[in-house]
Amino acid sequence: MTMLATLGRRISCRERSEPLTHVRRKFSANCFDLRLTVESDTDGWKTQVFQENDGRPLHAAYRRNMVNAKLAAAEFAVARMTGGLDTETVDTMAEHLTWAESW
Numbered sequence: 001m002t003m004l005a006t007l008g009r010r011i012s013c014r015e016r017s018e019p020l021t022h023v024r025r026k027f028s029a030n031c032f033d034l035r036l037t038v039e040s041d042t043d044g045w046k047t048q049v050f051q052e053n054d055g056r057p058l059h060a061a062y063r064r065n066m067v068n069a070k071l072a073a074a075e076f077a078v079a080r081m082t083g084g085l086d087t088e089t090v091d092t093m094a095e096h097l098t099w100a101e102s103w
Contacts, residue, residue: 026038027066035050038069058076
Protein backbone atom coordinates (compact mmCIF):
# COMPACT_ATOMS: atom_id res chain seq x y z
CA MET A 1 0.00 0.00 0.00
CA THR A 2 1.29 3.46 -0.94
CA MET A 3 0.46 6.68 0.90
CA LEU A 4 -0.01 9.95 -1.01
CA ALA A 5 -0.24 13.48 0.41
CA THR A 6 -2.81 15.65 -1.36
CA LEU A 7 -3.72 19.12 -0.09
CA GLY A 8 -2.54 18.24 3.38
CA ARG A 9 -4.54 14.98 3.45
CA ARG A 10 -3.10 11.53 3.31
CA ILE A 11 -4.84 8.98 1.20
CA SER A 12 -3.93 5.36 0.78
CA CYS A 13 -3.65 3.77 -2.61
CA ARG A 14 -4.39 0.09 -2.49
CA GLU A 15 -3.54 -2.12 -5.37
CA ARG A 16 -6.59 -2.83 -7.46
CA SER A 17 -7.67 -6.43 -7.71
CA GLU A 18 -9.57 -5.76 -10.92
CA PRO A 19 -8.05 -4.68 -14.23
CA LEU A 20 -8.11 -1.01 -15.23
CA THR A 21 -9.52 -1.86 -18.64
CA HIS A 22 -12.92 -3.34 -19.28
CA VAL A 23 -13.74 -5.22 -22.45
CA ARG A 24 -17.35 -4.54 -23.32
CA ARG A 25 -19.57 -7.22 -24.76
CA LYS A 26 -22.71 -6.38 -26.69
CA PHE A 27 -25.54 -8.53 -27.99
CA SER A 28 -28.40 -7.45 -30.24
CA ALA A 29 -31.48 -9.03 -31.73
CA ASN A 30 -34.40 -8.03 -33.93
CA CYS A 31 -37.86 -8.87 -32.74
CA PHE A 32 -40.57 -7.82 -35.20
CA ASP A 33 -40.28 -3.98 -35.29
CA LEU A 34 -37.95 -3.77 -32.29
CA ARG A 35 -34.16 -3.81 -31.93
CA LEU A 36 -33.02 -5.27 -28.59
CA THR A 37 -29.50 -4.65 -27.30
CA VAL A 38 -27.67 -5.90 -24.22
CA GLU A 39 -24.24 -4.45 -23.39
CA SER A 40 -21.84 -5.05 -20.53
CA ASP A 41 -21.03 -2.10 -18.32
CA THR A 42 -18.65 -1.64 -15.41
CA ASP A 43 -21.60 -2.07 -13.01
CA GLY A 44 -23.47 -4.85 -14.78
CA TRP A 45 -25.49 -5.07 -17.99
CA LYS A 46 -27.50 -2.41 -19.78
CA THR A 47 -30.43 -3.44 -21.91
CA GLN A 48 -32.13 -1.17 -24.42
CA VAL A 49 -35.05 -1.58 -26.79
CA PHE A 50 -35.39 0.65 -29.84
CA GLN A 51 -38.02 1.17 -32.51
CA GLU A 52 -36.27 -0.46 -35.46
CA ASN A 53 -37.48 1.85 -38.22
CA ASP A 54 -36.47 5.19 -36.63
CA GLY A 55 -34.09 4.15 -33.83
CA ARG A 56 -36.27 5.76 -31.17
CA PRO A 57 -35.43 4.41 -27.69
CA LEU A 58 -38.42 2.78 -25.99
CA HIS A 59 -36.95 1.10 -22.93
CA ALA A 60 -33.71 0.88 -20.95
CA ALA A 61 -32.82 -1.12 -17.85
CA TYR A 62 -29.79 -2.30 -15.89
CA ARG A 63 -29.35 -5.85 -14.64
CA ARG A 64 -26.57 -7.59 -12.72
CA ASN A 65 -25.99 -10.34 -15.29
CA MET A 66 -26.36 -10.98 -18.99
CA VAL A 67 -29.17 -13.51 -18.72
CA ASN A 68 -31.40 -11.16 -16.71
CA ALA A 69 -30.63 -8.26 -19.05
CA LYS A 70 -31.68 -10.32 -22.07
CA LEU A 71 -34.81 -11.38 -20.17
CA ALA A 72 -35.71 -7.74 -19.41
CA ALA A 73 -35.46 -6.83 -23.11
CA ALA A 74 -37.50 -9.87 -24.14
CA GLU A 75 -40.17 -9.14 -21.52
CA PHE A 76 -40.57 -5.63 -22.89
CA ALA A 77 -40.80 -6.96 -26.44
CA VAL A 78 -43.46 -9.52 -25.47
CA ALA A 79 -45.52 -6.91 -23.64
CA ARG A 80 -45.21 -4.56 -26.61
CA MET A 81 -46.16 -7.24 -29.17
CA THR A 82 -49.21 -8.36 -27.23
CA GLY A 83 -50.59 -4.83 -27.26
CA GLY A 84 -50.23 -4.25 -23.56
CA LEU A 85 -48.00 -1.20 -23.92
CA ASP A 86 -48.66 0.47 -27.27
CA THR A 87 -46.20 3.40 -27.25
CA GLU A 88 -45.66 3.59 -23.50
CA THR A 89 -42.51 2.29 -21.90
CA VAL A 90 -42.33 -0.20 -19.08
CA ASP A 91 -40.99 2.59 -16.86
CA THR A 92 -44.16 4.64 -17.41
CA MET A 93 -46.33 1.62 -16.76
CA ALA A 94 -44.43 0.89 -13.52
CA GLU A 95 -45.08 4.45 -12.33
CA HIS A 96 -48.84 3.97 -12.68
CA LEU A 97 -49.02 0.66 -10.84
CA THR A 98 -50.00 0.62 -7.20
CA TRP A 99 -46.94 -0.82 -5.49
CA ALA A 100 -47.35 -2.40 -2.05
CA GLU A 101 -44.25 -2.02 0.06
CA SER A 102 -43.35 -4.80 2.46
CA TRP A 103 -40.43 -5.52 4.76
